[in-house]
Amino acid sequence: MQNCNNIEEVRTNINSIDEEIVKLITKRGHFVKQAAKFKKDTADVKAPKRVEEVISKVRDLAKTAGANEEVVENVYRTMIDSFINAEMNEFEHLKTKDEKFQWFYDSNKTNWDELSNLYKIAPLGDKKAEDLKVVFANSKYKCFVYDNEKLIGVGRSVADGYDVSYICDVAIHPDFQGLGLGKQIVNKLVEFSYNYNKIILFASMGKEPFYAKLGFDKMNTAMAIFKNRQRVLDMGLVSEFK
């Protein structure tokens, strides 16, 4: 192992390692993309058993190499998550090549101002472009539906990978409501959350029947802390516990 004499030297070495890592990630990405051709459904794309095999293998490799096993596992889990989304995109593109709308499961293509506008006109409130960028980056599952280049549907889920998946911010452009897209987006997020112990959501007023049709039950003990408590109390979305 090379010993460095100053921080510049450390950074130069790290930069050249990063170059190699990015090259390897690119190479890995080419193979992941090809894997989509051989998958029969989205469960096959997610392949949780294979993920655990890879994690176990890289932990062993880390141990042998004297690396921090936890760091290696965390890096791999994040990388695999992103690759699964990319593979899911490829899988859906192959499957829906001839279908009318285009579906994406990562935010590579997202124009945050366009998304903010979609929420405004759906309507689902005033959500700032810069805030949306953060919440979508922190959401494990996401769906964007386009009609050619126009964003017409969206939904996301904050999930922990095993126990709970929280679906939120589902919205369809008014010109495209009633075509079954909302249902397809929720179903897709539910499918991504397959085998989770619970999938939960918080419906806007009057939207409960939409979710009930998709298999959601009413939660009797749901509780929440809202930043703007008075607003949601006034709207009748929550009530004081008595």
Ligand SMILES: CC(C)(COP(=O)(O)OP(=O)(O)OC[C@H]1O[C@@H](n2cnc3c(N)ncnc32)[C@H](O)[C@@H]1OP(=O)(O)O)[C@@H](O)C(=O)NCCC(=O)NCCS
């Ligand atoms: C709510 C919303 C997402 C539904 O999407 P959509 O694409 O218009 O709905 P779909 O065409 O997929 O409807 C699926 C089914 O739910 C029903 N449905 C849709 N909205 C409904 C509502 N408000 N109440 C009851 N049923 C509803 C449809 O009739 C359809 O029934 P079917 O399968 O028996 O034909 C969409 O209207 C929207 O974006 N609204 C504004 C934003 C919003 O409120 N989002 C929800 C936040 S919780």
